[in-house]
Amino acid sequence: MTAEACPLGRGGAAQAGLHAGLRYAGYLRLDQVLGAQAPLSADTAQPIHDEHFFIVLHQAHELWFRQWLVEAAAVLQADAQAPGFFTDALPKLHRMAEIQALLNQQLGLLATLDPLQFLAMRPLLGSASGSQSLQFVLMEATLGTLDEARAPQACTMMTPAESTQVLATCRQPTLHDQLARGLAAEWQRQQATPAAKACHAQWAQALTEREAAQGWPALALPAAFARLPRAAALAALLARSRSQPRERLIDDALDRLCQLEQLLHRWRLQHAEQVRELLDELPGTGGSSGHRYLSANAAAQPHSALRTLRQWAARPGIQVPA
Template identity: 30%
Template sequence: METNQPIDSYSGYLHLDRLLDCQRPRSGQAEQAVHDEMLFIITHQSCELWFKQILHDMRSVADILHDVPSGSSLPDTAVVRSRRIAAVVRHLTDQCGILETMDPCDYADFRGLLYPISAFQSVQFRKIEILFGVRREQQVLYDGYAHSSRIPVADRDELRRMEEEPTLFDRVQSWLERLPFLEVGGYSFRRAYQDAVRRMLGREREAIRENEAFSALEKQKYLVETSTVEERFDTLFDPERYREIAATGRRRFSHRAMLAALFIMVYHDRPRLQTSRRLLDALIDIDEALALWRYHHALMAHRMIGEKIGSGGSSGFHYLKSTAENRRVYTDLTALATYLIPRTDRPALDPHVLHMLDGEISP
């Protein structure tokens, strides 16, 4: 559609004639319209605009990660844009609060006109999920069919193509795998960290045995707990055990990527690693923000339609609530805290690695 507005005006630049002509309540115009359908339309439209911004930034972060050479510092723009994605998602969650000013009775007055329309069919939302790294298995819907069955045929091919391409998750993983500080000369971060953990646990065992305040039974209990902690660490240090855990779906990153992420967490006070650390944080932020949006959206749906099924045919609230936990992507990064030890127990960095970190030299 052509616009008549000159491009040098505010409304011309923003194509406001078209934008403000896109709100067409199904309940009718003027006095026949259900007043709050306008709010419903505008909220969805503004969400779709923000989805567009999220995709714009997410693609760019994936490209930056793809292009950054091994051993080079990460450009700060990757962090700035990732943090912005999280901020936008939080804003979408806040927007739910505006829509919740609508009375469920008012929603009931026009909801019947919407069938079979549902935001289930939001192509941009599916693109965000795919690009962020939600896997096909996670995307299976309540009735066993994939999302694509709800998406207009014309858009399905594009989504299928996207599923074949590298996602942001893939880019993060290969960027982590390229981190050059894990094995340098005779130095191995994995071995050094494992030794440090053993020393720490050895001290803890000794302290338990020598503590006269504990009974024999208590000592035994605490020693068993220490062994459980050691086993948990071993799942990270032993590549074979790690692969077994990954095969169950409890870990998704490759072993090397996971160790690299831990290295960044542990030594993030080195100026060279600070941007990388902030990126890992921002990814956790986005994952958390999306989970919170999903949960708030589920609560909003519950409040508006109770236990009715959704206009797209899902079980409604129960389906939506389940996605808040099932579609997390970066839980490996949150799990890293399991493997942190006090600063005083951390192994000192190998001098060559230190030099690489501080001197910006290539390995």
């Protein structure tokens, strides 16, 4: 095969030559990654076996948090009004949902932590707490489950620079905002089609009747989220109503976003329960009320506009337009 025929091309081959001596461990910088576990009890008279596991579990979480944020940034930086927005966003949202599912699964490993070893290890942690995880809070702000009003509480254990970053992220469009923009643009492209016209008439009537009869707050959304534009709502309902490839793709993207929200809520509940098993009524490592603090945070997680809309559409008595 000639250089011109090779998929790498001449430039690619030259680039490969620059890294000809690169090895697996060097590429992954395993000396840094595998050298980052430094149990504080190792230098004491009684090293605590479970401390290494405790460190690895949290470091693994932070690595997956990082990748989650990388995928989210790609979705947020894309042009939501472009026709190919949902095509490009779906695999990223799918990966984010799978990462969150993996995090939920990994959190289950916390059950293997021996309570007595953890209690022996706690004094070594000082004021360190999982509540100080900047990346986790940024994930919440990016997804939209943390708004500017609730952010100060989340920042109570963070540095001033970290708090500034969190508040700045809360002021930026969330993933829900970005997909709502994409939906509104999609409605503008499809509103003249017969299917969209039928959807508009039937769903608009259903929305009006439901809101008037039962005060269902499908579009009177929690204060944590911007009001969902009617165009975005109708595009979401159109995608849920039809089985055409384009609509299925959009509905899959929305489903992944709502799945992210649900998985995060489950993670919070699971974390609170496992902390209760470890600490019972003891306070958290950072001085919080322990599992009660975590349970309250899980209960305070709001529903997004799109998730609320999709739940409304699935309620009994709602006739889905064909």
